[in-house]
Amino acid sequence: xxxxxxxxxxxxxxxxxxxxxxxxxxxxxxxxxxxxxxxxxxxxxxxxxxxxxxxxxxxxxxxxxxxxxxxxxxxxxxxxxxxxxxxxxxxxxxxxxxxxxxxxxxxxxxxxxxxxxxxxxxxxxxxxxxxxxxxxxxxxxxxxxxxxxxxxxxxxxxxxxxxxxxxxxxxxxxxxxxxxxxxxxxxxxxxxxxxxxxxxxxxxxxxxxxxxxxxxxxxxxxxxxxx
Numbered sequence: 001x002x003x004x005x006x007x008x009x010x011x012x013x014x015x016x017x018x019x020x021x022x023x024x025x026x027x028x029x030x031x032x033x034x035x036x037x038x039x040x041x042x043x044x045x046x047x048x049x050x051x052x053x054x055x056x057x058x059x060x061x062x063x064x065x066x067x068x069x070x071x072x073x074x075x076x077x078x079x080x081x082x083x084x085x086x087x088x089x090x091x092x093x094x095x096x097x098x099x100x101x102x103x104x105x106x107x108x109x110x111x112x113x114x115x116x117x118x119x120x121x122x123x124x125x126x127x128x129x130x131x132x133x134x135x136x137x138x139x140x141x142x143x144x145x146x147x148x149x150x151x152x153x154x155x156x157x158x159x160x161x162x163x164x165x166x167x168x169x170x171x172x173x174x175x176x177x178x179x180x181x182x183x184x185x186x187x188x189x190x191x192x193x194x195x196x197x198x199x200x201x202x203x204x205x206x207x208x209x210x211x212x213x214x215x216x217x218x219x220x221x222x223x224x225x226x227x
Contacts (some may be wrong), residue, residue, distance in 0.1 A: 002026045003046045006036040006062075007078070008054055013104070016049065020107050020112075033057030040066060045073055046116045049108075052079035052090070060093050067094035067154045072141070074115035088191055092198075094154040097181060129164040132224055134203070134211060136164050143203075148177050150202050155180070159222055162202065163212065163222040172219035196220060 007013040008192045013029055020027050028043070031038050034056040037206065040048060052059035059077055062116045066073065076097040077090045087098050096118075097111050131138045141157050143150045158180050163171065173192045181191075196212060204210045213221050 001026070001045045002044065003112065004039060004048045005029045006031075006033070006034070006048065006053045006054065006059070008032065011050075015105075016108075019109070025160060030089070031055070031207060033059065033062050035050050037062055037065060040071065040073060040158055041069075046119065047074045047076065047112050049076050049078050049112065050084075052081055059095075060090060063090065063094035068142070072119075072154060074119045076111055076115060078103070084190060086193055087124075091155045091181070091191065091195075093100075096154075096158075109170060116206055129161070129167070131164065131167055131211060131222065132209065133207075134160055134164075140211070145203065145207065152199075152202065160199055160222075163220065169221045170215050170221045175219070 001024075003020055004017050004018070005013060005027060007016065007029070008031045010031075017029055028039065028045070030039055033054040036048075036050070036054070037057060039045075040062075045108070050059040050062060054062075057065075059079070063075055063077075066075070073095045075094065076099060077095045078099050078101065079086070080092075080101045087195065089096050096115055099108055099111060127138045129138065135144045137143070138161060141152075141154075143152055143160065159176065162176065162180050178191050192198050196214075198209075200212050204212055209224055211224060212221055213223065215221055
């Protein structure tokens with residue numbers, strides 16, 4: 001498994017490189033965001049571990065630029081910035097997971113493995129999910145409603161795709177965190193609610209039929225209002 005670690009603190013970088021190499025990863029490293037962008041665009045990494053505060057180009061901007069060019073390599077942000085606002089900002093700009101320093105290597109390793117497994121499953125399922133006039137392409141990451149394209153961020157798509165795969169079934173906030181963000185965050189975070197609202201503005205607001213519904217006390221469900 002090919003792993004890129006982008007971290008400008010040499011001691012931490014050395015520890016991470018040693019740990020993942022011992023776990024049979026093929027590890028590449030770099031110290032700044034500009035080099036990271038070049039390496040990611042010219043190599044096929046299975047997962048990228050990315051510090052946020054980096055020289056030249058920060059981790060959030062790296063995520064944003066990669067997703068803008070449809071590069072969906074799994075990215076885990078590793079940072080000391082751990083507020084709900086920081087988490088939402090990172091995920092909104094395309095990160096797949098977010099781990100706050102200090103951390104345990106065993107947890108980091110588990111998250112990296114989870115991201116790699118999910119990416120592998122996604123590439124094996126080029127399915128198209130339809131619900132009335134809503135169409136979601138799991139391979140191209142394109143979404144249309146009533147024939148019109150809907151532009152979603154990487155994380156918005158992951159959330160909609162999970163709801164669509166479970167259409168007609170109520171999914172809890174815990175299930176969404178586990179399956180869309182791979183590992184549960186502190187349940188006090190409102191990241192799920194924030195992203196549900198983002199989706200509603202894009203998927204439902206322009207149309208009479210509302211599909212993303214809240215089931216109070218249980219979670220969310222994707223279905224038509226008359227179901």
